[in-house]
Amino acid sequence: xxxxxxxxxxxxxxxxxxxxxxxxxxxxxxxxxxxxxxxxxxxxxxxxxxxxxxxxxxxxxxxxxxxxxxxxxxxxxxxxxxxxxxxxxxxxxxxxxxxxxxxxxxxxxxxxxxxxxxxxxxxxxxxxxxxxxxxxxxxxxxxxxxxxxxxxxxxxxxxxxxxxxxxxxxxxxxxxxxxxxxxxxxxxxxxxxxxxxxxxxxxxxxxxxxxxxxxxxxxxxxxxxxxxxxxxxxxxxxxxxxxxxxxxxxxxxxxxxxxxxxxxxxxxxxxxxxxxxxxxxxxxxxxxxxxxxxxxxxxxxxxxxxxxxxxxxxxxxxxxxxxxxxxxxxxxxxxxxxx
Amino acid sequence: xxxxxxxxxxxxxxxxxxxxxxxxxxxxxxxxxxxxxxxxxxxxxxxxxxxxxxxxxxxxxxxxxxxxxxxxxxxxxxxxxxxxxxxxxxxxxxxxxxxxxxxxxxxxxxxxxxxxxxxxxxxxxxxxxxxxxxxxxxxxxxxxxxxxxxxxxxxxxxxxxxxxxxxxxxxxxxxxxxxxxxxxxxxxxxxxxxxxxxxxxxxxxxxxxxxxxxxxxxxxxxxxxxxxxxxxxxxxxxxxxxxxxxxxxxxxxxxxxxxxxxxxxxxxxxxxxxxxxxxxxxxxxxxxxxxxxxxxxxxxxxxxxxxxxxxxxxxxxxxxxxxxxxxxxxxxxxxxxxx
Numbered sequence: 230x231x232x233x234x235x236x237x238x239x240x241x242x243x244x245x246x247x248x249x250x251x252x253x254x255x256x257x258x259x260x261x262x263x264x265x266x267x268x269x270x271x272x273x274x275x276x277x278x279x280x281x282x283x284x285x286x287x288x289x290x291x292x293x294x295x296x297x298x299x300x301x302x303x304x305x306x307x308x309x310x311x312x313x314x315x316x317x318x319x320x321x322x323x324x325x326x327x328x329x330x331x332x333x334x335x336x337x338x339x340x341x342x343x344x345x346x347x348x349x350x351x352x353x354x355x356x357x358x359x360x361x362x363x364x365x366x367x368x369x370x371x372x373x374x375x376x377x378x379x380x381x382x383x384x385x386x387x388x389x390x391x392x393x394x395x396x397x398x399x400x401x402x403x404x405x406x407x408x409x410x411x412x413x414x415x416x417x418x419x420x421x422x423x424x425x426x427x428x429x430x431x432x433x434x435x436x437x438x439x440x441x442x443x444x445x446x447x448x449x450x451x452x453x454x455x456x457x458x459x460x461x462x463x464x465x466x467x468x469x470x471x472x473x474x475x476x477x478x479x480x481x482x483x484x485x486x487x488x489x490x491x492x493x494x495x496x497x498x499x500x501x502x503x504x505x506x507x508x509x510x511x512x513x514x515x516x517x518x519x520x521x522x523x524x525x526x527x528x529x530x531x532x533x534x535x536x537x538x539x540x541x542x543x544x545x546x547x548x549x550x551x552x553x554x555x556x557x558x559x560x561x562x563x564x565x566x567x568x
Numbered sequence: 569x570x571x572x573x574x575x576x577x578x579x580x581x582x583x584x585x586x587x588x589x590x591x592x593x594x595x596x597x598x599x600x601x602x603x604x605x606x607x608x609x610x611x612x613x614x615x616x617x618x619x620x621x622x623x624x625x626x627x628x629x630x631x632x633x634x635x636x637x638x639x640x641x642x643x644x645x646x647x648x649x650x651x652x653x654x655x656x657x658x659x660x661x662x663x664x665x666x667x668x669x670x671x672x673x674x675x676x677x678x679x680x681x682x683x684x685x686x687x688x689x690x691x692x693x694x695x696x697x698x699x700x701x702x703x704x705x706x707x708x709x710x711x712x713x714x715x716x717x718x719x720x721x722x723x724x725x726x727x728x729x730x731x732x733x734x735x736x737x738x739x740x741x742x743x744x745x746x747x748x749x750x751x752x753x754x755x756x757x758x759x760x761x762x763x764x765x766x767x768x769x770x771x772x773x774x775x776x777x778x779x780x781x782x783x784x785x786x787x788x789x790x791x792x793x794x795x796x797x798x799x800x801x802x803x804x805x806x807x808x809x810x811x812x813x814x815x816x817x818x819x820x821x822x823x824x825x826x827x828x829x830x831x832x833x834x835x836x837x838x839x840x841x842x843x844x845x846x847x848x849x850x851x852x853x854x855x856x857x858x859x860x861x862x863x864x865x866x867x868x869x870x871x872x873x874x875x876x877x878x879x880x881x882x883x884x885x886x887x888x889x890x891x892x893x894x895x896x897x898x899x900x901x902x903x904x905x906x907x
Contacts, residue, residue, distance in 0.1 A: 288833070455832070477833050480833060487830065487833070488827030488830055491825045493828030493832075494819060497815070500845055500849055501844050502843045504841045505840050506836075
């Protein structure tokens with residue numbers, strides 16, 4: 230059976246937001262497997278801020294996607310064909326550093342077979358027990374070092390990472406305040422996810438709201454956003470506060486230099502520890518983190534939301550949802566049906 | 569014998585640089601001692617950036633000096649009279665949080681008798697084996713965590729803290745590049761203090777000079793200054809770099825909000841650990857630090873310079889030397905003669 234692939238190719242670097250013509254969806258046959266390779270059919274693509282970063286030729290964790298190359302991205306896939314010992318057709322895998330395509334041929338050793346946990350949907354492997362869950366768990370536990378009674382503020386709180394950070398912090402006995410961009414999200418955070426308070430930054434004075442909801446100051450700022458909101462949070466940090474620096478999404482579309490926080494000197498005056506990280510810095514803790522998250526998930530202590538967009542053809546335009554604050558929970562693109 | 573005191577009183581908060589009328593030198597009798605108190609005669613005042621911070625009603629480590637109160641400052645003094653067990657006339661002490669005055673009456677338990685080390689001048693107790701030395705030692709060793717072969721950049725490198733940081737880093741086997749504000753200082757850094765390179769930021773393109781002198785990037789940025797120079801350093805940080813944030817002197821005289829580093833996102837992308845601190849965060853390491861610094865000093869491995877201004881009356885105007893880059897080494901005011 231010949232498989233016809235669809236692949237998003239990066240044609241030029243976006244200026245600001247991704248726009249028509251930056252990427253092109255091309256069709257073509259899938260090549261035959263060599264020894265040690267597998268052919269995967271994508272079930273879900275995980276859309277993350279890092280996808281946007283990879284499109285730009287700026288300072289970042291790894292080289293950007295080259296012009297003319299398939300767009301890079303992770304997700305969940307099913308093995309269609311295998312010439313690799315240890316993976317069989319029908320196995321569900323994490324694609325690792327995969328592509329925005331329907332099919333992809335990869336060395337079998339670069340993909341990880343997912344454990345099957347009864348009662349856990351596939352999308353959880355991109356959420357609580359996937360990379361975003363590990364980002365939240367490791368960043369909060371190992372940089373944030375939460376202690377019972379402390380106050381934790383998290384920005385992009387209704388996002389895939391932020392929503393997990395807040396719930397893990399609650400489990401650790403902290404007071405948790407989330408910052409998000411709609412009343413619907415804020416209601417989800419307080420009613421469903423159990424946050425103590427949520428601030429709608431599009432409607433409220435963030436500084437005044439932080440004063441109200443953080444009467445004892447802020448001990449941990451789990452930072453996903455940057456910009457003016459981060460400045461308001463930094464201004465209220467307590468002595469010896471910790472600041473896991475996970476993302477600065479407000480600047481990823483920027484076309485001009487972005488000033489750092491005007492309250493930068495508070496990092497000095499308040500003896501703050503700030504640590505920039507990505508999830509792979511904490512690989513040694515993944516087994517422990519997955520186990521903790523899976524347990525909490527099965528015990529009903531972790532709620533997670535998934536924002537599912539249908540169809541590979543909608544991947545580039547859907548990415549924008551992360552930057553305009555449209556997504557609630559983990560943003561994924563459903564590419565094809567699970568077996 | 570009645571002692572006539574001279575004390576600098578803070579009359580108003582400076583706008584920008586300290587100017588005439590912000591402080592006033594007043595004379596008056598020294599009061600009689602109560603049980604447990606000592607009367608100290610100041611030998612040297614230590615002038616530090618924090619003196620300027622204490623004059624302003626801004627976010628800081630401790631409350632600012634109140635208008636009408638004596639100006640706060642540390643230094644070295646001799647005990648003139650004692651009603652405290654354990655201190656006797658003639659003892660040389662560290663005044664702790666003392667005053668800008670000729671005499672001061674303090675509880676004996678708030679001052680520390682200095683050990684007498686043969687061959688070590690009194691000014692060293694405000695330098696290498698004093699608070700500035702401990703700031704350099706603890707910030708570099710416990711936040712910077714230098715490893716042999718790494719590259720360390722230090723700003724305000726010819727200052728009391730910076731000059732020690734660079735020399736300790738050399739002892740640890742690092743490549744050390746200092747940034748300072750005159751050819752004289754740069755020459756002192758490379759010829760006397762043994763730095764590998766020094767950059768005169770008033771004459772050189774700091775970015776280009778860093779590229780030249782740090783071919784393998786920067787592993788530790790010991791930050792004393794802030795502003796544009798910090799931005800150039802941050803841009804060149806390596807993965808997992810450390811950034812002891814010790815001072816931001818470029819902003820202490822600011823009268824308008826100062827933007828944080830434009831390259832703030834590098835702290836994320838390069839997995840940087842930044843930690844704001846003051847020396848008292850590391851009190852548990854002072855005994856070890858003093859011992860190490862005293863040994864290196866007596867072995868001739870640490871050079872230190874002292875910028876001595878004569879006369880208490882010159883304290884306010886001398887403070888400016890720290891902000892205009894005039895001082896080489898530890899800035900002190902000699903107030904009276906040692907016994």
